[in-house]
Amino acid sequence: MATGVKELPLPVLPDSWTAEKDFKAIGTLSDPVQRNIEPVGPHFLAHARRKRHKRTFSEDDRIQAQENVKKVEDDDSGEISEPEDPLMLQRDAKDWKGQDHYAVLGLSKYRHRATEDQIKRAHRKKVLRHHPDKKAAAGNTEDDSFFKCIQKATEILLDPVKRRQFDSVDEAADVDPPSKKQAKGKDFYKLWGNVFKSEARFSKIQPVPQLGNDKSTKEEVEHFYNFWYNFDSWRTFEYQDEDVPDDNESRDQKRHIERKNANARKKKKVEDNARLRKLVDDCLASDERIKRFRQEEHAQKNKKRFEREAEAKRQAEEAAKAKEEEARLKAEKDAADKAEKAESKKAKEAAKNAAKKNKRVIRGAAKDGNYFCGTETASPAQIDSALNDVDAIIAKLDVDELAALTGKLNGKKDVADIKEIFTTEVKRLVDAGKFKDGELKSLS
Amino acid sequence: MSEEESPRVAIGISFGNSYSSIAHTTPEGKAEVIANEEGDRQIPSILSYVEGEEFQGTQAKAQLVRNSKNTVAYFRDFIGQNFKSIDPTPCHQSAHPIEHENTIAFKIKDTEAEEENIVSISEITTRHIKKLVASASDFLGKPVTAAVVTVPTNFSDVQKHALKQAAEAAGVEILQFIAEPVAAVLAYDARSTAEIKDKVIVVADLGGTRSDVAVIASRGGMYSILATAHDYDFSGSHLDTVLVDHFAKEFLKKHKSASDPRLNARSLAKLKLESEAVKKALSLGASANFSVESLSDGLDFTATVNRSRYDLLASKVFAGFTRLVLGAVGKADLDPLDIAEIVLAGGTSHTPKIATALQNAFPESTSVLAPATSVTALNPSELAARGAAIQASLVAEFETEDVEQSTHPVVTVTPHLATAIGVLCLSSNESQARFSLLVDRATPVPVRRTKVFPTPREGGDVLVRLVEAVAEIKITAPAPRTKNRDEQDVDGEEESESEESEEEEEHRELVWRPTKTIAEAAVRGVKKGGRVEVQVNVGAGLECSLLVREVGGKGGVRGEVRGR
Numbered sequence A: 001m002a003t004g005v006k007e008l009p010l011p012v013l014p015d016s017w018t019a020e021k022d023f024k025a026i027g028t029l030s031d032p033v034q035r036n037i038e039p040v041g042p043h044f045l046a047h048a049r050r051k052r053h054k055r056t057f058s059e060d061d062r063i064q065a066q067e068n069v070k071k072v073e074d075d076d077s078g079e080i081s082e083p084e085d086p087l088m089l090q091r092d093a094k095d096w097k098g099q100d101h102y103a104v105l106g107l108s109k110y111r112h113r114a115t116e117d118q119i120k121r122a123h124r125k126k127v128l129r130h131h132p133d134k135k136a137a138a139g140n141t142e143d144d145s146f147f148k149c150i151q152k153a154t155e156i157l158l159d160p161v162k163r164r165q166f167d168s169v170d171e172a173a174d175v176d177p178p179s180k181k182q183a184k185g186k187d188f189y190k191l192w193g194n195v196f197k198s199e200a201r202f203s204k205i206q207p208v209p210q211l212g213n214d215k216s217t218k219e220e221v222e223h224f225y226n227f228w229y230n231f232d233s234w235r236t237f238e239y240q241d242e243d244v245p246d247d248n249e250s251r252d253q254k255r256h257i258e259r260k261n262a263n264a265r266k267k268k269k270v271e272d273n274a275r276l277r278k279l280v281d282d283c284l285a286s287d288e289r290i291k292r293f294r295q296e297e298h299a300q301k302n303k304k305r306f307e308r309e310a311e312a313k314r315q316a317e318e319a320a321k322a323k324e325e326e327a328r329l330k331a332e333k334d335a336a337d338k339a340e341k342a343e344s345k346k347a348k349e350a351a352k353n354a355a356k357k358n359k360r361v362i363r364g365a366a367k368d369g370n371y372f373c374g375t376e377t378a379s380p381a382q383i384d385s386a387l388n389d390v391d392a393i394i395a396k397l398d399v400d401e402l403a404a405l406t407g408k409l410n411g412k413k414d415v416a417d418i419k420e421i422f423t424t425e426v427k428r429l430v431d432a433g434k435f436k437d438g439e440l441k442s443l444s
Numbered sequence B: 001m002s003e004e005e006s007p008r009v010a011i012g013i014s015f016g017n018s019y020s021s022i023a024h025t026t027p028e029g030k031a032e033v034i035a036n037e038e039g040d041r042q043i044p045s046i047l048s049y050v051e052g053e054e055f056q057g058t059q060a061k062a063q064l065v066r067n068s069k070n071t072v073a074y075f076r077d078f079i080g081q082n083f084k085s086i087d088p089t090p091c092h093q094s095a096h097p098i099e100h101e102n103t104i105a106f107k108i109k110d111t112e113a114e115e116e117n118i119v120s121i122s123e124i125t126t127r128h129i130k131k132l133v134a135s136a137s138d139f140l141g142k143p144v145t146a147a148v149v150t151v152p153t154n155f156s157d158v159q160k161h162a163l164k165q166a167a168e169a170a171g172v173e174i175l176q177f178i179a180e181p182v183a184a185v186l187a188y189d190a191r192s193t194a195e196i197k198d199k200v201i202v203v204a205d206l207g208g209t210r211s212d213v214a215v216i217a218s219r220g221g222m223y224s225i226l227a228t229a230h231d232y233d234f235s236g237s238h239l240d241t242v243l244v245d246h247f248a249k250e251f252l253k254k255h256k257s258a259s260d261p262r263l264n265a266r267s268l269a270k271l272k273l274e275s276e277a278v279k280k281a282l283s284l285g286a287s288a289n290f291s292v293e294s295l296s297d298g299l300d301f302t303a304t305v306n307r308s309r310y311d312l313l314a315s316k317v318f319a320g321f322t323r324l325v326l327g328a329v330g331k332a333d334l335d336p337l338d339i340a341e342i343v344l345a346g347g348t349s350h351t352p353k354i355a356t357a358l359q360n361a362f363p364e365s366t367s368v369l370a371p372a373t374s375v376t377a378l379n380p381s382e383l384a385a386r387g388a389a390i391q392a393s394l395v396a397e398f399e400t401e402d403v404e405q406s407t408h409p410v411v412t413v414t415p416h417l418a419t420a421i422g423v424l425c426l427s428s429n430e431s432q433a434r435f436s437l438l439v440d441r442a443t444p445v446p447v448r449r450t451k452v453f454p455t456p457r458e459g460g461d462v463l464v465r466l467v468e469a470v471a472e473i474k475i476t477a478p479a480p481r482t483k484n485r486d487e488q489d490v491d492g493e494e495e496s497e498s499e500e501s502e503e504e505e506e507h508r509e510l511v512w513r514p515t516k517t518i519a520e521a522a523v524r525g526v527k528k529g530g531r532v533e534v535q536v537n538v539g540a541g542l543e544c545s546l547l548v549r550e551v552g553g554k555g556g557v558r559g560e561v562r563g564r
Ligand SMILES: Nc1ncnc2c1ncn2[C@@H]1O[C@H](COP(=O)(O)OP(=O)(O)O)[C@@H](O)[C@H]1O
Pocket: B015, B016, B017, B018, B019, B020, B042, B206, B207, B208, B209, B210, B235, B236, B237, B276, B279, B280, B281, B283, B345, B346, B347, B348, B349, B350, B351, B381
């Protein structure tokens, strides 16, 4: 059955989930705690019936059950026991302001750290021992003055306001600051650490950052000093007030003392703040870590500068190198360009020369071919026409065609062959549309 | 049950240092506190002897003024103790305890003869129980032969044994001792309207000379005490003292030359009795009258005090109670948010301000069961006796041996879960998932718990992931308010303090953090709008089985996880 509260839905099964028979055992339940069920109520009776059903328990079972069970009652023995100073036992309760309430209850080593529970238990312990009826039973006189001291100490320590007032002036909990000489090396952290541990009790803000050690980080140390320079203290000085007369007669006197007390409290508070500030100043002044952090910071700065300079140098060098390289590449390129140019000029010239030579060969061939007049003797007009036509052909041919034509004509002496070659060439040129058919009279 | 079958007539007895109560269960099974011949349901645990005649209760209490030496009061805690380990303080104004033959005794004139007799603590106890039982027998019309008696959780076996013998000498068989705070819880759980739920209950038993707190895990109607605290510095008598001092000062203000009534035993006794009466009246009314004839130097004194004045005068004691309860919660490693109920028991719990102060110190989710904070609260003075009567009705027919066997640690000491178990809802991704509790920590095993869960809107395949989880407190700081800091006053300490108290409180809530996966199971093909039932069974050896199935569907998946 679902309860009144609306339940949230179960999650969708992830796609990747698989298990044999759709069940996976993954872990085991944590170790149980053996506890006592109170043998009370109808549900317990059912439990007892189930547990005892057809079973006998061995003596061993019985002993074990008692031994393993988690205890819920406090063990009152021990813990708070401290020898009682015989002088303290003779105290007069009337002088309660001068009494060390913690010592009276046997809580000297706990002081402001004693819990309310400890105070109550210490009180009870002392009452059991010092109640006047106990003393009377032991044949002592019915002197209840120390018993009254116990009651007063308890009254103050169980009242949070009064306890703070007493803790404010509890010199026994103070730890004196070490001298410069004492607080050297490792002892610095121990001695000053204890001072701040003790002062920390007055802080409204808890927990209070502690001094740490030579492994503390710069942040920790800075946090520590910042905290202590802004310390917010609850310390008050009412406890040292002068008693205000209780009777109604001396009203002026009463007011006067009240005013005096108020001023004294304020003054003490100011002095206490100054005291703490000096304490922190002194500790800071001889804190090696601060020096070290400064040196480290300095070194860090130098290191940074070195690095920066090295980097600049490296960059300059790199730039110079890059420039050099660029120049080198440019020179190489220029040289190559020049060579190429020369090369191509040479080639052009060679081609030109070749073309000239070829032209000469072609012209010579026209002569060798008897100016295309067969076996007849060529007339000057015929010669002129043939030479003009040959020049027209040459003008239409590019270097390669010249070379090809030259190749064909080379060594040819037969007049008909020569004419045939020229005619073919003309025909090719006519086909290529460079001449009109019959344009060259001598070769038609 | 008929009388022929059960010759035992068993009642419940709450035997306190200040008051005792007797209770029985009606044929309908309802627990009821019995009034004695004088009409008292809270019978002062006091015996007084006047010329050989024995008085008990209210009549004996009245003797504290004139016949304090022959009046024995506040003796319950002395039973079974030696003189070294008792605190005689409460007996300051009655017969003082003395050491006698390794036990404690009182030197009183309890016969007509002139000389004093030494009467042992056992004898006093026997006489007191005899009177209580006689009142019960009178009321029931048949002789009471047996009882269940409540004792504090720190009552030792030696003390119980001594009390048992003293009762036997009075002709009463003690069937069982039960712890006072547990009796109080039983009184609440035995109501017909009660719903048995898993919860943590704090019982604050604020009595006359001591205050006791117990933090109790209630699991399926079974109770396990997680922590206790005992206090002798904040109790009802300290509230009496507040009023004693107040009225003494008022008296001296009025009669400037009269002597302080606190310094004269008889005056102090009158002052105390009347102060207690005023204190009780202030639990009901807005003001109360104090009136004592011949308080001191033959002067009569009457005065009135209203509740707000009283609340102010007693504020330190009230604050002490609150700290005590908070301290006990801390001792159990719990947070106020873990506490479902505070049961206020004991006479002092009638005080309205104590209940409201506790309600303020705890979150709203904690209900404070006291007359001032709950209309359904039972009478705090009757809880222990009623619980004892219910237990008496449960075990009355058992063989003595049977009760002894069943209450032995071999039966009562049981493994309890160290960590809560539940399933993840909403998402299989732990950071988004929400833990839903099945079995809370401190639950005794074996245990079975079943819960039904909805499924995603479209149904389909769902994952049941059984995990352990721990409860943690999540604190959300209030949104910072920008304050007007223009007027930085010089002597404004008080002002800045009140400003602080006005500041909004941080928000605290309990969140579960899954710590360990125990098992996973799939329920496939859940129909749209279908629901899945998850049942977990944890065995005595911490082995655990999981059964998941669609409600109304067939089959389901079952699996086992091995124990430790
Ligand atoms: N109505 C009431 N209002 C306030 N205090 C009460 C009231 N009734 C009883 N008390 C106080 O409760 C204390 C007794 O509590 P109880 O639980 O009966 O005692 P104990 O456990 O010490 O026997 C006494 O101090 C008594 O004055």
